[in-house]
Amino acid sequence: DDNAVLRIINTPRRGIGAGTVKQLVNAAGNNDLCLAQAAYHPECLATLSARAANNITEFFDWLNSIHQRTETDSPLYLAKMIIADVSYRDWLDKIADGEGDMTRKNENVDELLRWIERIEQTTPDAHLSDAIASLTLFDILDRQDDDDNDLDAASLMTLHAAKGLEFPHVYLAGFEENVLPHRSSIELDTIEEERRLAYVGITRAQRSLMISFATQRLRYGETIDCEPSRFLDELPPDDLQWIGVDKEDKRDEQKAAATLSSLREMLQS
Numbered sequence: 123d124d125n126a127v128l129r130i131i132n133t134p135r136r137g138i139g140a141g142t143v144k145q146l147v148n149a150a151g152n153n154d155l156c157l158a159q160a161a162y163h164p165e166c167l168a169t170l171s172a173r174a175a176n177n178i179t180e181f182f183d184w185l186n187s188i189h190q191r192t193e194t195d196s197p198l199y200l201a202k203m204i205i206a207d208v209s210y211r212d213w214l215d216k217i218a219d220g221e222g223d224m225t226r227k228n229e230n231v232d233e234l235l236r237w238i239e240r241i242e243q244t245t246p247d248a249h250l251s252d253a254i255a256s257l258t259l260f261d262i263l264d265r266q267d268d269d270d271n272d273l274d275a276a277s278l279m280t281l282h283a284a285k286g287l288e289f290p291h292v293y294l295a296g297f298e299e300n301v302l303p304h305r306s307s308i309e310l311d312t313i314e315e316e317r318r319l320a321y322v323g324i325t326r327a328q329r330s331l332m333i334s335f336a337t338q339r340l341r342y343g344e345t346i347d348c349e350p351s352r353f354l355d356e357l358p359p360d361d362l363q364w365i366g367v368d369k370e371d372k373r374d375e376q377k378a379a380a381t382l383s384s385l386r387e388m389l390q391s
Contacts, residue, residue, distance in 0.1 A: 131181060134213035138181065142174040147310050158182060188250075197253035198239050205231065281319045284326050292327035298335040299349040320353045 132138045149169045150160035160166040161182040167175040184207065191200060205211065211228060218224035241253045277289070296302060303316035324331060336348045354362070 134208055134210065136181060136208075137177045138174065142170060142178065144310055145169050145174075146178060147312060151311070158185075192250045196242055197248055197250045198235065198242050200250045201235060201238050201253075281323045285322055288326055288328050290327075290329045291332075292323065292330070293332045293334070294323045295334050296336070297333045297351040297354060299351055301335075302351050302353070317353060317356075320351070324357075 131143060132140075146157060146160055146166060146169075149163075149166035150157055153160065153163060153165060155163060155166065161178050167178070170178065188200065188204060195203075211231065214227040214231070215224050218227055238253050241248055245252065297320075300308065302320055303313040307313045307316050324333075333354070335350050338345055339348055340346075
């Protein structure tokens with residue numbers, strides 16, 4: 123999954139910046155390759171500096187070694203090894219806001235390991251991917267086992283956690299450009315995973331689906347106009363009922379604002 127790789131490739135930092143990632147993404151696209159293939163493709167690596175190419179190859183070598191070991195090593199052992207290999211706890215200590223924050227972050231890691239150990243004990247043949255999938259839905263599965271399963275209440279969850287589930291009524295919030303698809307995916311031109319996530323959310327609904335987006339948001343003390351997600355334009359128009367906003371007027375207003383903003387930036391530069 124290219125987007126998953128983008129999220130972890132430089133956290134903690136390993137000398138692979140956003141510029142390097144963008145170059146690799148562009149090279150992969152030009153050669154019709156995924157990122158894992160591009161990391162070993164001579165033409166793709168030639169677009170990077172020697173140091174960046176070496177860091178990219180080393181990262182994917184490590185990633186591939188982890189993948190190979192998932193068939194033989196236990197999920198708990200691999201999780202501990204990954205944390206140690208990337209010096210994750212050291213990185214948490216560096217970014218922590220004080221001793222209390224550092225303790226909480228490390229306790230979260232310990233809690234994660236305990237959950238993986240629990241899954242390993244209940245499912246001895248589980249691989250690391252199985253443990254990750256179980257963790258994603260563990261809270262939901264626990265609620266399904268509860269005697270109060272039919273409680274009339276709303277379930278709040280991420281799109282990732284909703285995979286494989288269905289609900290009579292679904293509410294999707296934040297269906298905006300720079301949110302879904304996320305700004306980083308737009309900048310790197312890698313929105314396919316975001317489109318799949320949007321599809322997951324939409325298809326969770328059995329009877330009704332309500333999609334909402336903000337017309338304005340307060341960000342860093344500044345009020346900014348928001349644009350509805352491009353994914354809304356990909357839905358059948360006859361199946362959409364717009365409430366509280368005139369879609370066409372809103373689009374025209376946003377295009378005008380974007381044009382003025384671009385002109386302002388050009389003049390300032």
